[in-house]
Amino acid sequence: MTRIAIVGVAGRMGRTLVNAVEQQADASLAGGIVEPGSSLAGADIGELAGVGKRGVAAVDSLDAIVDDFDVLIDFTAPQVTLANLAFCAEHGKRIVIGTTGMNDEELAELDSYRDKVAMVFAPNMSVGVNLTLKLLETAAKALGDEGYDIEVIESHHRHKVDAPSGTAIKMGEVVAESLGRTLKEHGVFERVGQCGPRTDKEIGFATVRAGDIVGEHTVMFATEGERIEITHKASSRMTFAKGAVRAARWVANQPHGRYDMQDVLGLE
Ligand SMILES: NC(=O)C1=CN([C@@H]2O[C@H](COP(=O)(O)OP(=O)(O)OC[C@H]3O[C@@H](n4cnc5c(N)ncnc54)[C@H](OP(=O)(O)O)[C@@H]3O)[C@@H](O)[C@H]2O)C=CC1
Ligand SMILES: O=C(O)C1=N[C@H](C(=O)O)C[C@H](O)C1
Numbered sequence: 001m002t003r004i005a006i007v008g009v010a011g012r013m014g015r016t017l018v019n020a021v022e023q024q025a026d027a028s029l030a031g032g033i034v035e036p037g038s039s040l041a042g043a044d045i046g047e048l049a050g051v052g053k054r055g056v057a058a059v060d061s062l063d064a065i066v067d068d069f070d071v072l073i074d075f076t077a078p079q080v081t082l083a084n085l086a087f088c089a090e091h092g093k094r095i096v097i098g099t100t101g102m103n104d105e106e107l108a109e110l111d112s113y114r115d116k117v118a119m120v121f122a123p124n125m126s127v128g129v130n131l132t133l134k135l136l137e138t139a140a141k142a143l144g145d146e147g148y149d150i151e152v153i154e155s156h157h158r159h160k161v162d163a164p165s166g167t168a169i170k171m172g173e174v175v176a177e178s179l180g181r182t183l184k185e186h187g188v189f190e191r192v193g194q195c196g197p198r199t200d201k202e203i204g205f206a207t208v209r210a211g212d213i214v215g216e217h218t219v220m221f222a223t224e225g226e227r228i229e230i231t232h233k234a235s236s237r238m239t240f241a242k243g244a245v246r247a248a249r250w251v252a253n254q255p256h257g258r259y260d261m262q263d264v265l266g267l268e
Helices: 012-022 045-049 078-091 104-111 127-143 166-178 238-251 261-265
Strands: 002-007 027-033 071-074 094-097 118-121 149-156 203-209 215-223 226-234 257-259
Touching: 002 012, 002 078, 002 238, 012 027, 012 045, 012 238, 027 045, 027 238, 071 078, 071 238, 078 094, 078 104, 094 238, 118 238, 118 261, 127 166, 127 215, 127 226, 127 238, 127 261, 149 166, 166 203, 166 215, 238 261
Parallel strands: 002 027, 002 071, 071 094, 094 118, 118 257, 149 203
Antiparallel strands: 149 215, 215 226
8 A cells, every 4th residue: 555645735736636535545645735734734635535535634744644654645846845855855755747847947946856765756647648759759760850840838727826837847848859959959939020930950839828628738840741640738737746646656656866757667
């Protein structure tokens, strides 16, 4: 039985994760953490998630449940996640991180824990997106050097705070790496005004924020006369939550290291 605690338990992903843990026979809901000082501390996390009372009260500090869980699932914000990662390393816990929007410095800090804790870190936990990454690798190798322009387009709900999405960046990185390019050199994240025609090797990003879109990603390979579009559409957060719970059960038995969903799913 993997005992799972969820940080950000009152958030969009946190509430969905409560549902996903409940559906897993060999995982138990060991705790839920809300922001320090939150009025939701003390509330039943089953009631927060809309599944009814479960007898587990939300706490506003990890210290309060340190002996109760094996794996922490964290879908919050970069600085919150890094503090929780340090806590897990210090207390011998495993961690699954879905948080996106880390800058280079924050990513380097996260990476510095790779020998101190077992973590799964992935911008998208859905099986479909992780399979799509494999398809993109194949497409990029076949098309990228044959005069096809590559663009990544993503759409998300109006509340999302980071852009482009972590998934879009990952898709761009996979395509770039397959072609011996880097996003630092070839990524184009903004076009406005007299920006001139596109260059051959650039990888462009476009972002849509609207309504309640759960998450949609398209990578376009376009040339004279045809275009190929590889698209993934999430219609429920449950797809991310199920993947995160699968990652938690998997990482519970792994040695220290930084893993991603390709490792969890055996897609490497
Ligand atoms: N990897 C993946 O598959 C996916 C990743 N994500 C990523 O997950 C992250 C969260 O997304 P989402 O659930 O939509 O966002 P929400 O804003 O709905 O949830 C984040 C939650 O974290 C809480 N929080 C903030 N600070 C703390 C703290 N110090 N301790 C405990 N909880 C805290 C917030 O509380 P409060 O509201 O009170 O501030 C909020 O409830 C984003 O980075 C998003 O991109 C999302 C979906 C899938
Ligand atoms: O914030 C979201 O909602 C999502 N964020 C992730 C990302 O930034 O890629 C994954 C998913 O698309 C939903």
